[in-house]
Amino acid sequence: MSTTLNVAVLTVSDTRTRESDTSGAYLEEALVAAGHVIADRQIVIDDVYQLRAIVSRWIADPKVEVILTTGGTGFSGRDSTPEALSPLFDKTIDGFGEVFRALSLVEIGSSTVQSRALAGMSNGTVIFCMPGSTGACRTAWEGVLKDQLDSEHRPCNFVGVLRGH
Numbered sequence: 001m002s003t004t005l006n007v008a009v010l011t012v013s014d015t016r017t018r019e020s021d022t023s024g025a026y027l028e029e030a031l032v033a034a035g036h037v038i039a040d041r042q043i044v045i046d047d048v049y050q051l052r053a054i055v056s057r058w059i060a061d062p063k064v065e066v067i068l069t070t071g072g073t074g075f076s077g078r079d080s081t082p083e084a085l086s087p088l089f090d091k092t093i094d095g096f097g098e099v100f101r102a103l104s105l106v107e108i109g110s111s112t113v114q115s116r117a118l119a120g121m122s123n124g125t126v127i128f129c130m131p132g133s134t135g136a137c138r139t140a141w142e143g144v145l146k147d148q149l150d151s152e153h154r155p156c157n158f159v160g161v162l163r164g165h
Contacts, residue, residue, distance in 0.1 A: 003151035003159050005065045006039040007031050008058045012071035012081055013132060014045050022134045023070040030141045031068075036149065039064045046072045051084035059088065059122045065162050066149060067125060071132030073116045081129050082116045089120030089127070096128060096144060103143040104136065126158050 009031070011024040018024075021043060028038055040058065044050050051072070058064040072081030086092070096119035104112040117140070119128045130140040151159035 002035055003163065005036045005149055005159065005162070006063050007036050007066040007068060007149075008040040008042075008064045009038065010041075010051075010054060010058075010067065010069045011043045011132070012046050012051060012069055013043060014078065016043055016071075018043065023132055023137045026134050026137050027068050027070065027141065030146070031149075034146060034149065036066075046078040046080055048080050048084040051081065052088065055085055055088060055127065059125050059127075064125060066158075067127040068145070069127070069129045070137050073118070073129055073131050075114050075116070079116075082118055085127060085129060086118060086120065088122050090123065091121045093119035093121065093126070093128075099144055100130065100136075100140055103139050107135070107139060121161070124162065126162060 009024050009027050011021050024041060028041055031038060042054060044054055055067060058067050069081060072079045097117045100117040101112045101115055104115060115131055117130050128140065128145060130136055147153040148158045150157055
């Protein structure tokens with residue numbers, strides 16, 4: 001049995017509501033199906049300071065081990081997730097964005113260069129930031145997150161890092 005993690009999900013959008021948030025809903029369903037607990041799920045407008053406030057609160061909460069964000073990672077309009085959250089990282093997880101874009105290349109071609117998916121560690125909390133489309137969340141979950149949040153995945157996974165193994 002894989003280790004259960006406490007995960008917070010944040011949708012970054014100026015227009016989505018709980019009813020129209022298919023990406024957040026997908027992540028929540030995938031996490032629960034994998035045996036994880038949803039510590040919190042929120043929607044926030046694409047504002048650097050509101051994003052930082054919510055994520056900082058979760059980083060400071062010892063019960064939240066993983067934060068997944070969806071949205072705000074592109075180049076259009078108010079997209080500001082990387083600018084908001086990367087200053088909070090103690091360490092970056094460069095491989096997440098690299099692998100996500102490699103997987104995404106197969107699905108959407110060269111448009112993947114416009115993805116600024118990123119990840120990092122803060123205060124013992126792992127944070128993965130992915131694009132806002134449900135397809136992108138599925139790609140990230142199936143291609144990276146499902147295994148990296150599974151304590152049985154070898155040769156390594158983030159559960160060992162989070163739980164000090």
